[in-house]
Amino acid sequence: MSYSAQNIRNVCLLGHGGNGKTTLAESMLYVTGGTDRLGNPVDGNTTCDYDPEEIRRQISIGAAIAPVEYNGCKINILDTPGYFDFVGEVIQALQVADSAVIVCSAKGGMSVGAEKAWKMCQQRKLPRVLYISKTDEDNSDYNAAFNTLRERFGKNIAPLVAPIWDENKKVIGIIDVLHKRAFEAGPKGSRVEIDVPEDKKPVLDELYDALKESVAETSEEFMEKYFGGEDFTYAEMIHGLRQGVRDCSLIPVVCGSAFSGLGTRMLLDTIVELLPSPLEGRPLMGENEAGEVDEFVASPGALPCALVFKTFTDQYGKYSYVKVLSGSIKPDMQMVDSRTGATEKLGRLYVMKGKKADEVKELQCGDIGAIAKMDKVKTGDTLCDPRKVVKLEPLPFPEPCYSVAIVPKTKGQEDKIAAGLTRLNEEDRTFNWVNNAETRQMVISGTGDMQMDVILSRLKNRFGVDAELSEPRVAYREKIRKKVEVQGRHKKQTGGHGQFGDVWMRFEPGESEELEFCEEVVGGAVPKNYFPAVEKGMREAVVHGVLAGYPVVNLKATLFDGSYHPVDSSEMAFKTAVQLAYKAGMPQASPVLLEPIGELKVTIPDSYMGDVIGDLNKRRGRVMGMNPDGEGNQVVEAEVPMAEMGRYAIDLRSMTQGRGSFTFHFVRYEEAPPAAQEKAIAEAKAMQDEDN
Numbered sequence: 001m002s003y004s005a006q007n008i009r010n011v012c013l014l015g016h017g018g019n020g021k022t023t024l025a026e027s028m029l030y031v032t033g034g035t036d037r038l039g040n041p042v043d044g045n046t047t048c049d050y051d052p053e054e055i056r057r058q059i060s061i062g063a064a065i066a067p068v069e070y071n072g073c074k075i076n077i078l079d080t081p082g083y084f085d086f087v088g089e090v091i092q093a094l095q096v097a098d099s100a101v102i103v104c105s106a107k108g109g110m111s112v113g114a115e116k117a118w119k120m121c122q123q124r125k126l127p128r129v130l131y132i133s134k135t136d137e138d139n140s141d142y143n144a145a146f147n148t149l150r151e152r153f154g155k156n157i158a159p160l161v162a163p164i165w166d167e168n169k170k171v172i173g174i175i176d177v178l179h180k181r182a183f184e185a186g187p188k189g190s191r192v193e194i195d196v197p198e199d200k201k202p203v204l205d206e207l208y209d210a211l212k213e214s215v216a217e218t219s220e221e222f223m224e225k226y227f228g229g230e231d232f233t234y235a236e237m238i239h240g241l242r243q244g245v246r247d248c249s250l251i252p253v254v255c256g257s258a259f260s261g262l263g264t265r266m267l268l269d270t271i272v273e274l275l276p277s278p279l280e281g282r283p284l285m286g287e288n289e290a291g292e293v294d295e296f297v298a299s300p301g302a303l304p305c306a307l308v309f310k311t312f313t314d315q316y317g318k319y320s321y322v323k324v325l326s327g328s329i330k331p332d333m334q335m336v337d338s339r340t341g342a343t344e345k346l347g348r349l350y351v352m353k354g355k356k357a358d359e360v361k362e363l364q365c366g367d368i369g370a371i372a373k374m375d376k377v378k379t380g381d382t383l384c385d386p387r388k389v390v391k392l393e394p395l396p397f398p399e400p401c402y403s404v405a406i407v408p409k410t411k412g413q414e415d416k417i418a419a420g421l422t423r424l425n426e427e428d429r430t431f432n433w434v435n436n437a438e439t440r441q442m443v444i445s446g447t448g449d450m451q452m453d454v455i456l457s458r459l460k461n462r463f464g465v466d467a468e469l470s471e472p473r474v475a476y477r478e479k480i481r482k483k484v485e486v487q488g489r490h491k492k493q494t495g496g497h498g499q500f501g502d503v504w505m506r507f508e509p510g511e512s513e514e515l516e517f518c519e520e521v522v523g524g525a526v527p528k529n530y531f532p533a534v535e536k537g538m539r540e541a542v543v544h545g546v547l548a549g550y551p552v553v554n555l556k557a558t559l560f561d562g563s564y565h566p567v568d569s570s571e572m573a574f575k576t577a578v579q580l581a582y583k584a585g586m587p588q589a590s591p592v593l594l595e596p597i598g599e600l601k602v603t604i605p606d607s608y609m610g611d612v613i614g615d616l617n618k619r620r621g622r623v624m625g626m627n628p629d630g631e632g633n634q635v636v637e638a639e640v641p642m643a644e645m646g647r648y649a650i651d652l653r654s655m656t657q658g659r660g661s662f663t664f665h666f667v668r669y670e671e672a673p674p675a676a677q678e679k680a681i682a683e684a685k686a687m688q689d690e691d692n
Contacts, residue, residue, distance in 0.1 A: 003074040005300050005366035006277045010076045010323070012097035014090065014120070016113025017059055017082030019105045020133040020258055022048050024267075025066045025079040027258035031189035031265060032070050034353070038189070038259070047354035048079040052461060053454050061454060062427075063089040063310060065321070065352045065368060070268045076368045082113045084658050085451040088397050088430035092309045092379065094120060095395055096323035096368060098281030099245075100128040101267070106140035106255070109148030112658045119631070125282055127245045129270055132255035135163050136171045136262065142255060153251060158214040158241070159207050161254045161266050164200060174256065174263050175200060177207045178237060189261030214250050215240030238273060245274045278366030284325070286382075286390040296392060300365040302326035303385035304335065307392050311379045311426050312370075314355070318426075319370040320377050321352070324363045325392075327385070329371075331361070335383040338391040340376065344383065347372040379429050397430050399663055400445035402649035404452055405473070406433075407442070409466040417442065420463035424455060431455065438551070439473040448649055473687070474643045475596060476680055477669045478545030479554045480589035483508035488581025490573050500565035501573030502526075503534060505581040507589050510556030515542050518558040526562040530574045534559050537575035541582040547591050547677075548684035553669065557582075593677040594669035596642040602652065603633050604660040611655050612636060619644035620673075642666065643676065 013021040026046050029035045039046035044055035048064035060081040068075040078093040094100070102117045104110060121128045132145050142163050150157050164173040164182060173184035173194060182200070183191040196204055216226035218240040225232065232240065244250025254270055256263015278298050284307070286296035296305070304327030312319045322329075329335070333346045350357040350370045363369045377383070382392045408417055421433050421444065431446030446452060452469060459465050485506045492499040503526065510516040517535045519526075526534070542552040559578075600621065604612055613623060613636065621640035629635050645664060652660045672680065 001069065001074075002360075002362065002364060003367065004364060005279050005298065007073045008076065008278055008364075008366040009073055009271050009275055010078065010096060010098045010278060010281070010366070010368060011271055011275060012078045012080060012090075012093045012100045012126075013103060014080060014100050014114075014117035015082055015103035016105075016108075016111035019082060019103045019108075019111065019113065021082060021103045022046050022060055022079055023258040024101075024103060024131065024133060024264070025064075025077045027189065027261055027264045028068045028070075028075070028077060028268060029066055029353075031261050032068050032268070034066070034068055047356075050355040053457055056457075059083060061086055061089070062312070063093040064354050067351060067353055067368075068268070071272050073272045074367070075268070075271055078368075083450060084113075084116070084653065085446075085448040085454075087447060088428060089310075090117075090120070091395055091397060094124060094126070095284075096307065096309045097126065098278055099271075099275040100126050101131050101271070102128055103131050103133050104145060104149065106132050106135045106142050106145045107137065109145035110152055115659070122248075125248055127248060127276055128251060129245075129267070129275065130157070130251055130253045131263075131267055132253065133258060135255050136257040136260060140171075142171070146253065149253065155214070156249060156251050157253055158211055158244070158250050159253045160211070160270060161256070161263060162200070162203060162207055163255060164197060171257070171262070174266060175204055175207075176266060177204060177211055178241075180204060180208065183262075183266075185257075185260040185262040189264065191261070191265055211237070211241075214244060218243045218247075218249065242274050246276055246280065278323075278325075285393040287392075289389050296325060296390060298365060299326045300328070302365075303388045304329050304333070304383075305385065305388070305390060306335075306363075306383045308374075308377055308379055308381045308383065309395070311377075313423065313427060317373050318375065319350070319352070319357070319372055320374045320379075321368070321370045322363070322383070323368050324365050326365055328362050328364045329383075330363075334386065336386050336389050337377055338382045338384055338389050339378070339380075342376065343386065344374060344377060346383075347374060378426065395429070398447065398661075400430065400432060400447065401662060401664065402448050402452070403443050403445040403472050403646075404469040405439075405441040405443050405471065406456075406467050406469055409468055413465050413467075414442065416463060416465040417459065417467055420459045420465060421455070423463070424458055428455075436472075436475070438475045441472055443472045448653070471646050473683075474680070476548065476550040476672070476684075477594040477596075478547050478550050478552045478591055479594055480507060480509055480552075480586060480591050482590045484585045484589045485560075486581050486585030486588070488577040488579070488584065490577040490580060493568075498565075498568040499570065499573040499576075500568035501530075501570070501575070501577035502563040503559055503574065503577045503581055504561035505578060505585060506556075506558040506560055507582075507585050508556050508558075510554050513553045515539060515552075516556040518556065520558055520560040521562065526559065526564055526574070527569075530564065530569070530571060531559065533571035533574045534578045537578040538582065540575075541579045545591065546583065546586040547593055548681045549688065550593070550684070552586075553594070593672045593680055595672040595676060595680070596666055597639050597668055597670045598642050598645065598664045599667045600636075600638045600640050600645075600662060600664050602636045602638070602660060602662040603629055604636065604656055605633055608656045608660060609634060609636070612652070612660065615651065615655060616640060619648075620676075639667065640664075641670075641672070641676070643680070 066077040080090045162175040182196045186192040283295040306322040310321035433444040
């Protein structure tokens, strides 16, 4: 069926890994007839976890779409990963969601993943619902979970559902507070209405009064009515709740069990009745051809425009997932990619349900689908009508913070790795890779070790290349600390012409990082036509220092004397002579190793301050200051040697239970302490031996 924008809901499922988001999506599909069986992540047969890596690991790695049809609405469920390494998938889904359901477990309440999800919604002013999952499992405690939410968010929390327990504290049903009804789970995910138990009637009245109070706070008119002792009509209750949800002043709480289906329909009712359609959702910012930035408001009657928010490749080809933001799109339509300016002809259109693609003839405004075989289109691109070209705000992916070197297990397969990484990078924009010529390594940078492990598995399974990871080498530098004068003399006599070059060089610390070459030759001791050869020889020599083979910086080299032979001298002879002078003189000039220093900014809650600063001290870091970020966190600024930061992404996550984040950028080179120099020189020697 085709749905108009006001009857579409685009809802992102967020929360900590293992809290039941994928199972909840499965439950919503099952109770609405979208699937004929209830899949289970443990069995590897869910709709949303279809990638071989997801099935093997029993976790979500990519964002998946599960369209659900319910009460005349189409609900596009965007199921996202809960593990922090795959935050890019969450960001992609949030960019096209008009609301969110944050899933919290009845066994733990507000987990770190739920906190992060809440923060992402706050930043985007995204309406949201809290869903307490696993209410019927052993050791679950709905009241404790609800109380942690109430402590955290105060009176903004509006419970729409309350569980019904038996004498053994086992959840056997739920109360619908808004409609003052009670249900128990029926067969195949259905619900059976029951009478509200007598002992639950006071609880229901109390919750309904709290709900009325929340509704009263959404407008002055309702406030007057509430304090006047008047009851709200059902329509007024819905209007007030909807208004509170839209402006994020009210957060409904529902609960249930995805496996039994208890509470699933209640959640679907809440989504349809209270959450916004694409026409009421948060507008994205867009830049027009004149460079002006303004809100891009969704409109069914406007010229077509669609945002590519995800790319997926399988054995059948490439799918570009899109949300239609205005107008409607059809196959073969000519649209402009605002990133490249190129006109692209749309391929076939599909509605995705996990990996299953159902072909459609049109995608309406507000709907989510996929376009096949758009080879030049990338994640984050905007496809527009040529008459109105607009570039929508880019996806706010985090900076890569964890780097590893990758090498094939079989020599000579570097090109296969590069080709595989290029293809994988189309799907996952949170990592990048470079061939570092200086350290002679291919280095991948991303979000964490789990992401890297998935990349390795996909390289093997999809592209047939076995690779392994190691710590990336650090790019050191060398410099000298005192002035020396040294002779370089190259003389070689063979039959016929010999070779002769003789130079006197002065090496001293320079001001510039680049080699500073000067000449002070008097009386033609070295003819001018050999000066370029001497300089070229020097520039080749400084690429490798004498301590550990790293490039030499801050060096001033002056040619001040020498001699030549009218027949045997040549450019090559003088080039060799200066390199001999370099090898002889540099060890005498008090050479020292320089290490790269980076500027680190760590954002952490106050309670982790001591641990984080203690850890930075162990890494030879210098704390430069601390500033509050306005969201209850502290930003610690420090300068830390890059050699000490290899596993910082993993260690910080461990220290802060995943609450900490950081950025790290190179700022300068600094003299390394003796112990660090010895270690770096030993590593460089081992590397040279390995290469030989």
